[in-house]
Amino acid sequence: xxxxxxxxxxxxxxxxxxxxxxxxxxxxxxxxxxxxxxxxxxxxxxxxxxxxxxxxxxxxxxxxxxxxxxxxxxxxxxxxxxxxxxxxxxxxxxxxxxxxxxxxxxxxxxxxxxxxxxxxxxxxxxxxxxxxxxxxxxxxxxxxxxxxxxxxxxxxxxxxxxxxxxxxxxxxxxxxxxxxxxxxxxxxxxxxxxxxxxxxxxxxxxxxxxxxxxxxxxxxxxxxxxxxxxxxxxxxxxxxxxxxxxxxxxxxxxxxxxxxxxxxxxxxxxxxxxxx
Amino acid sequence: xxxxxxxxxxxxxxxxxxxxxxxxxxxxxxxxxxxxxxxxxxxxxxxxxxxxxxxxxxxxxxxxxxxxxxxxxxxxxxxxxxxxxxxxxxxxxxxxxxxxxxxxxxxxxxxxxxxxxxxxxxxxxxxxxxxxxxxxxxxxxxxxxxxxxxxxxxxxxxxxxxxxxxxxxxxxxxxxxxxxxxxxxxxxxxxxxxxxxxxxxxxxxxxxxxxxxxxxxxxxxxxxxxxxxxxxxxxxxxxxxxxxxxxxxxxxxxxxxxxxxxxx
Numbered sequence: 001x002x003x004x005x006x007x008x009x010x011x012x013x014x015x016x017x018x019x020x021x022x023x024x025x026x027x028x029x030x031x032x033x034x035x036x037x038x039x040x041x042x043x044x045x046x047x048x049x050x051x052x053x054x055x056x057x058x059x060x061x062x063x064x065x066x067x068x069x070x071x072x073x074x075x076x077x078x079x080x081x082x083x084x085x086x087x088x089x090x091x092x093x094x095x096x097x098x099x100x101x102x103x104x105x106x107x108x109x110x111x112x113x114x115x116x117x118x119x120x121x122x123x124x125x126x127x128x129x130x131x132x133x134x135x136x137x138x139x140x141x142x143x144x145x146x147x148x149x150x151x152x153x154x155x156x157x158x159x160x161x162x163x164x165x166x167x168x169x170x171x172x173x174x175x176x177x178x179x180x181x182x183x184x185x186x187x188x189x190x191x192x193x194x195x196x197x198x199x200x201x202x203x204x205x206x207x208x209x210x211x212x213x214x215x216x217x218x219x220x221x222x223x224x225x226x227x228x229x230x231x232x233x234x235x236x237x238x239x240x241x242x243x244x245x246x247x248x249x250x251x252x253x254x255x256x257x258x259x260x261x262x263x264x265x266x267x268x269x270x271x272x273x274x275x276x
Numbered sequence: 277x278x279x280x281x282x283x284x285x286x287x288x289x290x291x292x293x294x295x296x297x298x299x300x301x302x303x304x305x306x307x308x309x310x311x312x313x314x315x316x317x318x319x320x321x322x323x324x325x326x327x328x329x330x331x332x333x334x335x336x337x338x339x340x341x342x343x344x345x346x347x348x349x350x351x352x353x354x355x356x357x358x359x360x361x362x363x364x365x366x367x368x369x370x371x372x373x374x375x376x377x378x379x380x381x382x383x384x385x386x387x388x389x390x391x392x393x394x395x396x397x398x399x400x401x402x403x404x405x406x407x408x409x410x411x412x413x414x415x416x417x418x419x420x421x422x423x424x425x426x427x428x429x430x431x432x433x434x435x436x437x438x439x440x441x442x443x444x445x446x447x448x449x450x451x452x453x454x455x456x457x458x459x460x461x462x463x464x465x466x467x468x469x470x471x472x473x474x475x476x477x478x479x480x481x482x483x484x485x486x487x488x489x490x491x492x493x494x495x496x497x498x499x500x501x502x503x504x505x506x507x508x509x510x511x512x513x514x515x516x517x518x519x520x521x522x523x524x525x526x527x528x529x530x531x532x533x534x535x536x537x538x539x540x
Binding site for chain 1: 364365368369419420421422423424428429430431432433436
């Protein structure tokens, strides 16, 4: 009944083996599709859209490459022969594409480790900006000046990365100097009051305001505030002037740097004891 | 002090309302109000929607300044309603942390029902009857404040509120604060020292009437560190209306319950 299937098409390849090869190919195609759907369903909440798309491509291409290699002998093509022939070509391509492969592997590791994600404010090898895109070979960031920078993933992977958006909140610090004649406790209370009334300064962790140093020209106060990561810079820009205005309106002076010079011609009684 | 009064001059409906502390005060004019209208609330805030060209000019004036918007629409009405307290500051927090003004010590396998004050914001909604509605503005009489629940690495930025605890429903200004009927259940085997509760914005179910803004929730204490909070979708008193949800869990595909894993 199926005698036609025993007929050779070319060489030792029969219609039967061709049919089996076609079925394996179609089965693999279906299998890779099902795996892709399953991966998409199970990982859609765990991976970003870009990373998930990349993973699905790698897995489905992997399945198809294995399927094609396994059906090659059925259709009269020997993969070993191809490998010998392709070996030399692969060696040449390998040398030529060394950096590309390095970037690609770094890209895969970055997708696994996920030190940055799209939208994060980061500093990578001295470049400060917002991550615009993470591709398999490179990462694109837009600097705060609006410049586009493409960084190879190998550089991203081997550089130290500062991610300013990794945590939901961050602390910033302001330094305020007041004159020695003024009451530091009063200044601290004014600064704490400003923090308490600012909607974007967190209650917890609490603000810290304290005398940090007795400087050359001023009593140096340090104020530390916690704010949402997305807002801290605007708050910082707004706050220093607000503090300056508030403490000066309460009669507290912010002194200029000053130095007292004693001339040798003065009366001895005018000099400080330590010099006299 | 401004008197509670309503009047209509040249087709402009003018409504004044002032909260008077105590068990009975004049019904809050949530609306709906025909246009044009001017509402003066608690001496400090006024809202108006007056005819301007082919549409209306919306104006809100309070101590912080003035907000104006042009509304291009045909016939419509406005009404006020309480909404979740997450619009100010905008797009930063979607959780509410209530810090109790006194800790609640609860024995194992015991539950307690308490009434806590919660902050609310007020939405001004423009409605075209039976067609659609849109929120024109959201304001609040309260100064918002944020707090971190959990660690710096993985915590949540929450709207913070120092909440006073009551054993029965207290009298509050419905424009400023609402009441949360919270049932705390200690499912653990040890005493629970409850000092705070965190809720997800995606689940707030606010009901209101002319004198009260209220919601209900449960807090199930699982062990020494974790608790679960969930809002209940139901009115505290019969006849209360449901406020439109601005942060619907359904719309955002987010869970309405909140698991507190960093202590209570």
